[in-house]
Amino acid sequence: MHIKLSTLGEMLESQSSFLLDPEGFSNHGPMVLIALAKMGASEQQLRTYLTNSNQENRFHSELAQAKKLSITQQTWPQQLNQTDNFSQLQIFFKNWITQTSADQVLIEVLNQIPAAPASVAFHAIIRLAYGLEVNHSGEIAAGLAALVVGNLPISIEFRNKEPAANVLDGLAALSTEMKGFDTQEINITDRIRAVVADPRFARTVPAMPLHDDLLDEMAKTAIVIYSQTHNFTALHMVTGLHAARLVFSRLPISLIKQFMPSLWLAYCAAYASIGAPQIAPKILTAEPTAAPSKHLNNQPWEALFAQTLNSQRDHMIKMIYTCHQEYLRDPSPLYLDSANAILAS
Structure with a gap:
Protein backbone atom coordinates (compact mmCIF):
# COMPACT_ATOMS: atom_id res chain seq x y z
CA MET A 1 0.00 0.00 0.00
CA HIS A 60 -28.70 5.89 -3.17
CA SER A 61 -27.92 7.35 0.25
CA GLU A 62 -28.82 10.57 1.96
CA LEU A 63 -26.37 12.24 4.26
CA ALA A 64 -27.21 11.37 7.83
CA GLN A 65 -29.11 14.02 9.73
CA ALA A 66 -28.10 14.92 13.27
CA LYS A 67 -30.15 12.80 15.63
CA LYS A 68 -30.08 12.64 19.38
CA LEU A 69 -30.05 9.07 20.61
CA SER A 70 -28.56 7.89 23.86
CA ILE A 71 -26.77 4.56 23.39
CA THR A 72 -24.83 2.87 26.16
CA GLN A 73 -23.00 -0.42 26.63
CA GLN A 74 -26.16 -1.74 28.25
CA GLY A 150 -29.11 -4.83 9.32
CA ASN A 151 -28.97 -8.17 11.13
CA LEU A 152 -30.16 -11.04 8.92
CA PRO A 153 -29.91 -14.32 10.83
CA ILE A 154 -30.94 -17.64 9.27
CA SER A 155 -32.40 -19.79 12.02
CA ILE A 156 -32.42 -23.46 11.08
CA GLU A 157 -31.85 -26.20 13.62
CA PHE A 158 -29.10 -28.69 12.72
CA ARG A 159 -29.71 -31.02 15.65
CA ASN A 160 -31.46 -33.73 13.62
CA LYS A 161 -29.57 -33.18 10.37
CA GLU A 162 -26.63 -35.14 9.05
CA PRO A 163 -23.56 -33.10 8.15
CA ALA A 164 -22.78 -32.93 4.46
CA ALA A 165 -19.79 -35.08 3.51
CA ASN A 166 -18.23 -31.99 1.92
CA VAL A 167 -19.25 -28.64 0.45
CA LEU A 168 -19.95 -29.98 -3.04
CA ASP A 169 -22.19 -32.75 -1.71
CA GLY A 170 -24.08 -30.26 0.44
CA LEU A 171 -24.70 -27.97 -2.52
CA ALA A 172 -25.63 -30.92 -4.73
CA ALA A 173 -28.38 -31.86 -2.25
CA LEU A 174 -29.73 -28.31 -2.43
CA SER A 175 -29.51 -28.32 -6.22
CA THR A 176 -31.57 -31.50 -6.44
CA GLU A 177 -34.41 -29.86 -4.52
CA MET A 178 -34.09 -26.17 -5.44
CA LYS A 179 -32.52 -26.04 -8.90
CA GLY A 180 -34.14 -23.26 -10.88
CA PHE A 181 -35.39 -21.41 -7.79
CA ASP A 182 -36.49 -17.96 -8.80
CA THR A 183 -38.10 -15.00 -7.13
CA GLN A 184 -39.30 -11.60 -8.24
CA GLU A 185 -37.03 -9.98 -5.67
CA ILE A 186 -34.11 -8.02 -7.04
CA ASN A 187 -31.71 -7.25 -4.21
CA ILE A 188 -29.62 -9.94 -2.57
CA THR A 189 -31.06 -9.52 0.92
CA ASP A 190 -34.63 -10.03 -0.29
CA ARG A 191 -33.63 -12.98 -2.46
CA ILE A 192 -32.02 -14.68 0.54
CA ARG A 193 -35.13 -14.00 2.61
CA ALA A 194 -37.21 -15.63 -0.12
CA VAL A 195 -35.00 -18.74 -0.02
CA VAL A 196 -35.23 -19.00 3.77
CA ALA A 197 -39.03 -18.65 3.57
CA ASP A 198 -39.23 -21.59 1.14
CA PRO A 199 -39.85 -24.79 3.16
CA ARG A 200 -37.65 -26.77 0.77
CA PHE A 201 -34.58 -24.93 2.02
CA ALA A 202 -35.02 -25.79 5.69
CA ARG A 203 -35.92 -29.35 4.75
CA THR A 204 -32.98 -29.89 2.39
CA VAL A 205 -30.02 -27.88 3.64
CA PRO A 206 -27.64 -30.27 5.42
CA ALA A 207 -25.66 -29.51 8.54
CA MET A 208 -22.26 -28.06 7.74
CA PRO A 209 -19.42 -30.46 6.89
CA LEU A 210 -17.22 -31.20 9.89
CA HIS A 211 -13.89 -30.21 8.35
CA ASP A 212 -11.16 -28.14 9.93
CA ASP A 213 -10.55 -26.54 6.52
CA LEU A 214 -14.23 -25.86 5.81
CA LEU A 215 -13.73 -22.15 5.10
CA ASP A 216 -11.06 -22.96 2.50
CA GLU A 217 -13.32 -25.56 0.90
CA MET A 218 -16.21 -23.09 0.76
CA ALA A 219 -13.96 -20.46 -0.83
CA LYS A 220 -12.72 -22.89 -3.48
CA THR A 221 -16.27 -23.85 -4.38
CA ALA A 222 -17.50 -20.24 -4.38
CA ILE A 223 -14.99 -19.24 -7.07
CA VAL A 224 -16.09 -22.27 -9.10
CA ILE A 225 -19.72 -21.11 -8.85
CA TYR A 226 -18.80 -17.56 -9.83
CA SER A 227 -16.62 -18.65 -12.76
CA GLN A 228 -19.46 -20.87 -13.98
CA THR A 229 -22.29 -18.33 -13.58
CA HIS A 230 -20.76 -14.81 -13.32
CA ASN A 231 -23.73 -14.18 -11.06
CA PHE A 232 -23.85 -11.03 -8.93
CA THR A 233 -24.81 -12.91 -5.76
CA ALA A 234 -22.06 -15.47 -6.40
CA LEU A 235 -19.64 -12.54 -6.53
CA HIS A 236 -20.76 -11.63 -3.01
CA MET A 237 -20.23 -15.22 -1.90
CA VAL A 238 -16.58 -14.87 -2.95
CA THR A 239 -16.03 -11.45 -1.39
CA GLY A 240 -18.04 -12.34 1.71
CA LEU A 241 -15.99 -15.46 2.43
CA HIS A 242 -12.76 -13.52 2.04
CA ALA A 243 -14.14 -11.01 4.53
CA ALA A 244 -15.05 -13.77 6.97
CA ARG A 245 -11.48 -15.04 6.77
CA LEU A 246 -10.16 -11.58 7.70
CA VAL A 247 -12.59 -11.24 10.61
CA PHE A 248 -11.84 -14.76 11.86
CA SER A 249 -8.15 -13.87 12.08
CA ARG A 250 -9.08 -11.54 14.96
CA LEU A 251 -11.41 -13.92 16.82
CA PRO A 252 -10.84 -16.66 19.39
CA ILE A 253 -11.43 -20.22 18.17
CA SER A 254 -14.55 -20.56 20.34
CA LEU A 255 -16.22 -17.61 18.60
CA ILE A 256 -15.23 -18.85 15.14
CA LYS A 257 -16.88 -22.19 15.91
CA GLN A 258 -19.97 -20.33 17.07
CA PHE A 259 -20.05 -18.31 13.85
CA MET A 260 -19.37 -21.08 11.29
CA PRO A 261 -22.84 -22.72 11.19
CA SER A 262 -24.36 -19.33 10.36
CA LEU A 263 -21.77 -18.75 7.65
CA TRP A 264 -22.60 -22.15 6.16
CA LEU A 265 -26.33 -21.33 6.15
CA ALA A 266 -25.75 -17.91 4.58
CA TYR A 267 -23.54 -19.53 1.93
CA CYS A 268 -26.14 -22.19 1.13
CA ALA A 269 -28.97 -19.64 1.04
CA ALA A 270 -27.01 -17.42 -1.33
CA TYR A 271 -26.32 -20.41 -3.59
CA ALA A 272 -29.99 -21.41 -3.59
CA SER A 273 -31.03 -17.82 -4.32
CA ILE A 274 -29.29 -17.91 -7.70
CA GLY A 275 -31.16 -21.07 -8.68
CA ALA A 276 -28.88 -23.66 -7.06
CA PRO A 277 -27.11 -24.36 -10.38
CA GLN A 278 -25.60 -27.77 -10.83
CA ILE A 279 -21.84 -27.52 -10.63
CA ALA A 280 -20.02 -28.83 -13.69
CA PRO A 281 -19.33 -32.59 -13.33
CA LYS A 282 -15.62 -32.19 -14.09
CA ILE A 283 -15.38 -29.88 -11.10
CA LEU A 284 -17.24 -32.32 -8.87
CA THR A 285 -14.54 -34.92 -9.37
CA ALA A 286 -11.51 -32.66 -8.99
CA GLU A 287 -10.19 -30.03 -6.67
CA PRO A 288 -11.22 -26.56 -7.93
CA THR A 289 -7.54 -25.61 -7.89
CA ALA A 290 -6.93 -28.26 -10.55
CA ALA A 291 -9.32 -26.62 -13.01
CA PRO A 292 -7.53 -25.33 -16.11
CA SER A 293 -7.56 -21.64 -16.99
CA LYS A 294 -10.28 -20.78 -19.50
CA HIS A 295 -8.40 -17.90 -21.05
CA LEU A 296 -4.93 -18.17 -22.52
CA ASN A 297 -4.87 -14.39 -23.07
CA ASN A 298 -5.50 -13.50 -19.43
CA GLN A 299 -3.84 -10.30 -18.29
CA PRO A 300 -1.49 -10.75 -15.31
CA TRP A 301 -2.38 -9.22 -11.95
CA GLU A 302 -0.21 -6.14 -12.43
CA ALA A 303 -2.01 -5.23 -15.66
CA LEU A 304 -5.39 -5.86 -14.05
CA PHE A 305 -4.51 -3.56 -11.18
CA ALA A 306 -3.33 -0.81 -13.54
CA GLN A 307 -6.77 -0.70 -15.16
CA THR A 308 -8.72 -1.23 -11.95
CA LEU A 309 -7.12 1.69 -10.09
CA ASN A 310 -8.79 4.21 -12.42
CA SER A 311 -12.22 2.58 -12.32
CA GLN A 312 -15.43 3.67 -10.60
CA ARG A 313 -17.01 0.19 -10.67
CA ASP A 314 -17.36 -0.63 -6.99
CA HIS A 315 -18.08 -4.35 -7.15
CA MET A 316 -15.52 -4.96 -9.86
CA ILE A 317 -12.82 -3.28 -7.76
CA LYS A 318 -13.63 -5.32 -4.66
CA MET A 319 -13.88 -8.56 -6.64
CA ILE A 320 -10.50 -8.10 -8.32
CA TYR A 321 -8.92 -7.23 -4.98
CA THR A 322 -10.52 -10.29 -3.37
CA CYS A 323 -9.53 -12.62 -6.20
CA HIS A 324 -5.91 -11.51 -5.88
CA GLN A 325 -5.88 -11.95 -2.10
CA GLU A 326 -7.43 -15.41 -2.36
CA TYR A 327 -5.07 -16.30 -5.21
CA LEU A 328 -2.11 -15.54 -2.95
CA ARG A 329 -3.51 -18.06 -0.49
CA ASP A 330 -4.69 -20.63 -3.04
CA PRO A 331 -3.33 -20.05 -6.60
CA SER A 332 -6.34 -21.38 -8.48
CA PRO A 333 -6.44 -20.19 -12.12
CA LEU A 334 -10.14 -19.51 -11.57
CA TYR A 335 -9.28 -16.40 -9.56
CA LEU A 336 -7.29 -14.91 -12.43
CA ASP A 337 -9.98 -16.00 -14.91
CA SER A 338 -12.68 -14.36 -12.82
CA ALA A 339 -10.73 -11.13 -12.33
CA ASN A 340 -10.12 -10.86 -16.08
CA ALA A 341 -13.74 -11.68 -16.89
CA ILE A 342 -15.24 -9.05 -14.59
CA LEU A 343 -12.85 -6.38 -15.84
CA ALA A 344 -13.86 -7.17 -19.43
CA SER A 345 -17.59 -7.25 -18.69
Whole structure:
Protein backbone atom coordinates (compact mmCIF):
# COMPACT_ATOMS: atom_id res chain seq x y z
CA MET A 1 0.00 0.00 0.00
CA HIS A 2 1.68 3.18 -1.25
CA ILE A 3 -0.59 5.79 0.32
CA LYS A 4 -0.13 6.94 3.91
CA LEU A 5 -2.58 5.42 6.36
CA SER A 6 -3.29 8.89 7.74
CA THR A 7 -4.35 10.11 4.29
CA LEU A 8 -6.51 7.05 3.72
CA GLY A 9 -8.01 7.55 7.18
CA GLU A 10 -8.96 11.13 6.32
CA MET A 11 -10.77 9.91 3.20
CA LEU A 12 -12.57 7.20 5.12
CA GLU A 13 -13.75 9.74 7.69
CA SER A 14 -15.34 11.75 4.90
CA GLN A 15 -17.63 8.78 4.19
CA SER A 16 -18.84 8.28 7.75
CA SER A 17 -21.90 10.51 7.38
CA PHE A 18 -23.71 8.29 4.89
CA LEU A 19 -26.72 6.37 6.13
CA LEU A 20 -27.29 2.64 5.72
CA ASP A 21 -30.09 2.37 3.20
CA PRO A 22 -33.13 0.54 4.66
CA GLU A 23 -33.59 -1.27 1.33
CA GLY A 24 -30.34 -3.14 1.92
CA PHE A 25 -27.91 -0.98 -0.03
CA SER A 26 -24.61 -0.01 1.48
CA ASN A 27 -22.19 2.84 0.90
CA HIS A 28 -19.41 1.09 -0.99
CA GLY A 29 -17.09 4.09 -0.91
CA PRO A 30 -15.03 3.15 2.18
CA MET A 31 -14.63 -0.49 1.14
CA VAL A 32 -13.52 0.49 -2.35
CA LEU A 33 -11.06 3.09 -1.04
CA ILE A 34 -9.41 0.42 1.09
CA ALA A 35 -9.32 -2.12 -1.75
CA LEU A 36 -7.82 0.45 -4.12
CA ALA A 37 -5.22 1.49 -1.55
CA LYS A 38 -4.25 -2.14 -0.93
CA MET A 39 -3.80 -2.58 -4.70
CA GLY A 40 -1.40 0.37 -4.81
CA ALA A 41 -3.58 3.34 -5.79
CA SER A 42 -2.02 6.78 -5.60
CA GLU A 43 -3.52 9.57 -3.51
CA GLN A 44 -4.78 11.24 -6.69
CA GLN A 45 -6.49 8.06 -7.88
CA LEU A 46 -8.22 7.70 -4.51
CA ARG A 47 -9.33 11.32 -4.51
CA THR A 48 -10.69 10.99 -8.04
CA TYR A 49 -12.65 7.92 -7.02
CA LEU A 50 -13.90 9.67 -3.89
CA THR A 51 -15.12 12.74 -5.76
CA ASN A 52 -17.08 10.67 -8.27
CA SER A 53 -18.29 8.22 -5.63
CA ASN A 54 -19.73 10.98 -3.44
CA GLN A 55 -21.72 12.29 -6.39
CA GLU A 56 -23.12 8.85 -7.22
CA ASN A 57 -23.80 7.85 -3.61
CA ARG A 58 -26.20 10.73 -3.17
CA PHE A 59 -28.51 8.88 -5.53
CA HIS A 60 -28.70 5.89 -3.17
CA SER A 61 -27.92 7.35 0.25
CA GLU A 62 -28.82 10.57 1.96
CA LEU A 63 -26.37 12.24 4.26
CA ALA A 64 -27.21 11.37 7.83
CA GLN A 65 -29.11 14.02 9.73
CA ALA A 66 -28.10 14.92 13.27
CA LYS A 67 -30.15 12.80 15.63
CA LYS A 68 -30.08 12.64 19.38
CA LEU A 69 -30.05 9.07 20.61
CA SER A 70 -28.56 7.89 23.86
CA ILE A 71 -26.77 4.56 23.39
CA THR A 72 -24.83 2.87 26.16
CA GLN A 73 -23.00 -0.42 26.63
CA GLN A 74 -26.16 -1.74 28.25
CA THR A 75 -28.61 -0.54 25.58
CA TRP A 76 -26.78 -0.91 22.26
CA PRO A 77 -28.22 -4.43 21.66
CA GLN A 78 -31.65 -2.76 21.47
CA GLN A 79 -30.58 -1.34 18.10
CA LEU A 80 -30.93 -4.76 16.46
CA ASN A 81 -32.60 -4.16 13.06
CA GLN A 82 -33.08 -0.45 13.77
CA THR A 83 -31.70 0.67 10.41
CA ASP A 84 -32.43 4.36 10.97
CA ASN A 85 -30.03 4.39 13.93
CA PHE A 86 -26.98 3.19 12.00
CA SER A 87 -25.06 6.46 12.22
CA GLN A 88 -25.54 6.90 15.95
CA LEU A 89 -24.58 3.29 16.65
CA GLN A 90 -21.47 3.70 14.50
CA ILE A 91 -20.47 6.73 16.58
CA PHE A 92 -21.06 4.78 19.81
CA PHE A 93 -18.95 1.82 18.65
CA LYS A 94 -16.17 4.14 17.46
CA ASN A 95 -16.02 5.83 20.88
CA TRP A 96 -16.07 2.45 22.60
CA ILE A 97 -13.16 1.25 20.45
CA THR A 98 -11.21 4.40 21.29
CA GLN A 99 -11.74 3.78 25.01
CA THR A 100 -10.80 0.08 24.87
CA SER A 101 -9.63 -1.69 21.70
CA ALA A 102 -11.02 -2.85 18.39
CA ASP A 103 -10.56 -6.52 19.30
CA GLN A 104 -12.39 -6.17 22.61
CA VAL A 105 -15.38 -4.42 21.03
CA LEU A 106 -15.38 -6.85 18.08
CA ILE A 107 -15.57 -9.88 20.37
CA GLU A 108 -18.12 -8.39 22.75
CA VAL A 109 -20.46 -7.32 19.95
CA LEU A 110 -20.25 -10.61 18.02
CA ASN A 111 -20.92 -12.51 21.24
CA GLN A 112 -24.14 -10.58 21.86
CA ILE A 113 -25.86 -10.51 18.47
CA PRO A 114 -27.16 -13.32 16.26
CA ALA A 115 -24.41 -14.44 13.91
CA ALA A 116 -25.62 -13.18 10.55
CA PRO A 117 -22.91 -12.92 7.87
CA ALA A 118 -25.46 -12.27 5.10
CA SER A 119 -26.50 -9.00 6.76
CA VAL A 120 -26.79 -6.10 4.31
CA ALA A 121 -26.12 -8.52 1.43
CA PHE A 122 -22.76 -9.54 2.99
CA HIS A 123 -21.61 -5.89 2.95
CA ALA A 124 -21.65 -5.56 6.75
CA ILE A 125 -18.99 -8.22 7.25
CA ILE A 126 -17.03 -6.96 4.23
CA ARG A 127 -16.94 -3.43 5.61
CA LEU A 128 -15.94 -4.76 9.03
CA ALA A 129 -13.17 -6.89 7.53
CA TYR A 130 -11.73 -4.07 5.46
CA GLY A 131 -11.81 -1.77 8.48
CA LEU A 132 -9.88 -4.36 10.46
CA GLU A 133 -7.34 -4.69 7.64
CA VAL A 134 -6.34 -1.04 7.93
CA ASN A 135 -7.14 -0.78 11.66
CA HIS A 136 -9.54 2.13 11.14
CA SER A 137 -11.80 2.51 14.16
CA GLY A 138 -14.52 4.33 12.22
CA GLU A 139 -14.78 1.61 9.60
CA ILE A 140 -14.64 -1.19 12.17
CA ALA A 141 -17.44 0.62 13.99
CA ALA A 142 -19.42 1.01 10.75
CA GLY A 143 -19.13 -2.70 9.96
CA LEU A 144 -20.25 -3.67 13.45
CA ALA A 145 -23.13 -1.17 13.34
CA ALA A 146 -24.26 -2.59 9.99
CA LEU A 147 -24.18 -6.13 11.43
CA VAL A 148 -26.44 -4.96 14.25
CA VAL A 149 -28.98 -2.72 12.50
CA GLY A 150 -29.11 -4.83 9.32
CA ASN A 151 -28.97 -8.17 11.13
CA LEU A 152 -30.16 -11.04 8.92
CA PRO A 153 -29.91 -14.32 10.83
CA ILE A 154 -30.94 -17.64 9.27
CA SER A 155 -32.40 -19.79 12.02
CA ILE A 156 -32.42 -23.46 11.08
CA GLU A 157 -31.85 -26.20 13.62
CA PHE A 158 -29.10 -28.69 12.72
CA ARG A 159 -29.71 -31.02 15.65
CA ASN A 160 -31.46 -33.73 13.62
CA LYS A 161 -29.57 -33.18 10.37
CA GLU A 162 -26.63 -35.14 9.05
CA PRO A 163 -23.56 -33.10 8.15
CA ALA A 164 -22.78 -32.93 4.46
CA ALA A 165 -19.79 -35.08 3.51
CA ASN A 166 -18.23 -31.99 1.92
CA VAL A 167 -19.25 -28.64 0.45
CA LEU A 168 -19.95 -29.98 -3.04
CA ASP A 169 -22.19 -32.75 -1.71
CA GLY A 170 -24.08 -30.26 0.44
CA LEU A 171 -24.70 -27.97 -2.52
CA ALA A 172 -25.63 -30.92 -4.73
CA ALA A 173 -28.38 -31.86 -2.25
CA LEU A 174 -29.73 -28.31 -2.43
CA SER A 175 -29.51 -28.32 -6.22
CA THR A 176 -31.57 -31.50 -6.44
CA GLU A 177 -34.41 -29.86 -4.52
CA MET A 178 -34.09 -26.17 -5.44
CA LYS A 179 -32.52 -26.04 -8.90
CA GLY A 180 -34.14 -23.26 -10.88
CA PHE A 181 -35.39 -21.41 -7.79
CA ASP A 182 -36.49 -17.96 -8.80
CA THR A 183 -38.10 -15.00 -7.13
CA GLN A 184 -39.30 -11.60 -8.24
CA GLU A 185 -37.03 -9.98 -5.67
CA ILE A 186 -34.11 -8.02 -7.04
CA ASN A 187 -31.71 -7.25 -4.21
CA ILE A 188 -29.62 -9.94 -2.57
CA THR A 189 -31.06 -9.52 0.92
CA ASP A 190 -34.63 -10.03 -0.29
CA ARG A 191 -33.63 -12.98 -2.46
CA ILE A 192 -32.02 -14.68 0.54
CA ARG A 193 -35.13 -14.00 2.61
CA ALA A 194 -37.21 -15.63 -0.12
CA VAL A 195 -35.00 -18.74 -0.02
CA VAL A 196 -35.23 -19.00 3.77
CA ALA A 197 -39.03 -18.65 3.57
CA ASP A 198 -39.23 -21.59 1.14
CA PRO A 199 -39.85 -24.79 3.16
CA ARG A 200 -37.65 -26.77 0.77
CA PHE A 201 -34.58 -24.93 2.02
CA ALA A 202 -35.02 -25.79 5.69
CA ARG A 203 -35.92 -29.35 4.75
CA THR A 204 -32.98 -29.89 2.39
CA VAL A 205 -30.02 -27.88 3.64
CA PRO A 206 -27.64 -30.27 5.42
CA ALA A 207 -25.66 -29.51 8.54
CA MET A 208 -22.26 -28.06 7.74
CA PRO A 209 -19.42 -30.46 6.89
CA LEU A 210 -17.22 -31.20 9.89
CA HIS A 211 -13.89 -30.21 8.35
CA ASP A 212 -11.16 -28.14 9.93
CA ASP A 213 -10.55 -26.54 6.52
CA LEU A 214 -14.23 -25.86 5.81
CA LEU A 215 -13.73 -22.15 5.10
CA ASP A 216 -11.06 -22.96 2.50
CA GLU A 217 -13.32 -25.56 0.90
CA MET A 218 -16.21 -23.09 0.76
CA ALA A 219 -13.96 -20.46 -0.83
CA LYS A 220 -12.72 -22.89 -3.48
CA THR A 221 -16.27 -23.85 -4.38
CA ALA A 222 -17.50 -20.24 -4.38
CA ILE A 223 -14.99 -19.24 -7.07
CA VAL A 224 -16.09 -22.27 -9.10
CA ILE A 225 -19.72 -21.11 -8.85
CA TYR A 226 -18.80 -17.56 -9.83
CA SER A 227 -16.62 -18.65 -12.76
CA GLN A 228 -19.46 -20.87 -13.98
CA THR A 229 -22.29 -18.33 -13.58
CA HIS A 230 -20.76 -14.81 -13.32
CA ASN A 231 -23.73 -14.18 -11.06
CA PHE A 232 -23.85 -11.03 -8.93
CA THR A 233 -24.81 -12.91 -5.76
CA ALA A 234 -22.06 -15.47 -6.40
CA LEU A 235 -19.64 -12.54 -6.53
CA HIS A 236 -20.76 -11.63 -3.01
CA MET A 237 -20.23 -15.22 -1.90
CA VAL A 238 -16.58 -14.87 -2.95
CA THR A 239 -16.03 -11.45 -1.39
CA GLY A 240 -18.04 -12.34 1.71
CA LEU A 241 -15.99 -15.46 2.43
CA HIS A 242 -12.76 -13.52 2.04
CA ALA A 243 -14.14 -11.01 4.53
CA ALA A 244 -15.05 -13.77 6.97
CA ARG A 245 -11.48 -15.04 6.77
CA LEU A 246 -10.16 -11.58 7.70
CA VAL A 247 -12.59 -11.24 10.61
CA PHE A 248 -11.84 -14.76 11.86
CA SER A 249 -8.15 -13.87 12.08
CA ARG A 250 -9.08 -11.54 14.96
CA LEU A 251 -11.41 -13.92 16.82
CA PRO A 252 -10.84 -16.66 19.39
CA ILE A 253 -11.43 -20.22 18.17
CA SER A 254 -14.55 -20.56 20.34
CA LEU A 255 -16.22 -17.61 18.60
CA ILE A 256 -15.23 -18.85 15.14
CA LYS A 257 -16.88 -22.19 15.91
CA GLN A 258 -19.97 -20.33 17.07
CA PHE A 259 -20.05 -18.31 13.85
CA MET A 260 -19.37 -21.08 11.29
CA PRO A 261 -22.84 -22.72 11.19
CA SER A 262 -24.36 -19.33 10.36
CA LEU A 263 -21.77 -18.75 7.65
CA TRP A 264 -22.60 -22.15 6.16
CA LEU A 265 -26.33 -21.33 6.15
CA ALA A 266 -25.75 -17.91 4.58
CA TYR A 267 -23.54 -19.53 1.93
CA CYS A 268 -26.14 -22.19 1.13
CA ALA A 269 -28.97 -19.64 1.04
CA ALA A 270 -27.01 -17.42 -1.33
CA TYR A 271 -26.32 -20.41 -3.59
CA ALA A 272 -29.99 -21.41 -3.59
CA SER A 273 -31.03 -17.82 -4.32
CA ILE A 274 -29.29 -17.91 -7.70
CA GLY A 275 -31.16 -21.07 -8.68
CA ALA A 276 -28.88 -23.66 -7.06
CA PRO A 277 -27.11 -24.36 -10.38
CA GLN A 278 -25.60 -27.77 -10.83
CA ILE A 279 -21.84 -27.52 -10.63
CA ALA A 280 -20.02 -28.83 -13.69
CA PRO A 281 -19.33 -32.59 -13.33
CA LYS A 282 -15.62 -32.19 -14.09
CA ILE A 283 -15.38 -29.88 -11.10
CA LEU A 284 -17.24 -32.32 -8.87
CA THR A 285 -14.54 -34.92 -9.37
CA ALA A 286 -11.51 -32.66 -8.99
CA GLU A 287 -10.19 -30.03 -6.67
CA PRO A 288 -11.22 -26.56 -7.93
CA THR A 289 -7.54 -25.61 -7.89
CA ALA A 290 -6.93 -28.26 -10.55
CA ALA A 291 -9.32 -26.62 -13.01
CA PRO A 292 -7.53 -25.33 -16.11
CA SER A 293 -7.56 -21.64 -16.99
CA LYS A 294 -10.28 -20.78 -19.50
CA HIS A 295 -8.40 -17.90 -21.05
CA LEU A 296 -4.93 -18.17 -22.52
CA ASN A 297 -4.87 -14.39 -23.07
CA ASN A 298 -5.50 -13.50 -19.43
CA GLN A 299 -3.84 -10.30 -18.29
CA PRO A 300 -1.49 -10.75 -15.31
CA TRP A 301 -2.38 -9.22 -11.95
CA GLU A 302 -0.21 -6.14 -12.43
CA ALA A 303 -2.01 -5.23 -15.66
CA LEU A 304 -5.39 -5.86 -14.05
CA PHE A 305 -4.51 -3.56 -11.18
CA ALA A 306 -3.33 -0.81 -13.54
CA GLN A 307 -6.77 -0.70 -15.16
CA THR A 308 -8.72 -1.23 -11.95
CA LEU A 309 -7.12 1.69 -10.09
CA ASN A 310 -8.79 4.21 -12.42
CA SER A 311 -12.22 2.58 -12.32
CA GLN A 312 -15.43 3.67 -10.60
CA ARG A 313 -17.01 0.19 -10.67
CA ASP A 314 -17.36 -0.63 -6.99
CA HIS A 315 -18.08 -4.35 -7.15
CA MET A 316 -15.52 -4.96 -9.86
CA ILE A 317 -12.82 -3.28 -7.76
CA LYS A 318 -13.63 -5.32 -4.66
CA MET A 319 -13.88 -8.56 -6.64
CA ILE A 320 -10.50 -8.10 -8.32
CA TYR A 321 -8.92 -7.23 -4.98
CA THR A 322 -10.52 -10.29 -3.37
CA CYS A 323 -9.53 -12.62 -6.20
CA HIS A 324 -5.91 -11.51 -5.88
CA GLN A 325 -5.88 -11.95 -2.10
CA GLU A 326 -7.43 -15.41 -2.36
CA TYR A 327 -5.07 -16.30 -5.21
CA LEU A 328 -2.11 -15.54 -2.95
CA ARG A 329 -3.51 -18.06 -0.49
CA ASP A 330 -4.69 -20.63 -3.04
CA PRO A 331 -3.33 -20.05 -6.60
CA SER A 332 -6.34 -21.38 -8.48
CA PRO A 333 -6.44 -20.19 -12.12
CA LEU A 334 -10.14 -19.51 -11.57
CA TYR A 335 -9.28 -16.40 -9.56
CA LEU A 336 -7.29 -14.91 -12.43
CA ASP A 337 -9.98 -16.00 -14.91
CA SER A 338 -12.68 -14.36 -12.82
CA ALA A 339 -10.73 -11.13 -12.33
CA ASN A 340 -10.12 -10.86 -16.08
CA ALA A 341 -13.74 -11.68 -16.89
CA ILE A 342 -15.24 -9.05 -14.59
CA LEU A 343 -12.85 -6.38 -15.84
CA ALA A 344 -13.86 -7.17 -19.43
CA SER A 345 -17.59 -7.25 -18.69
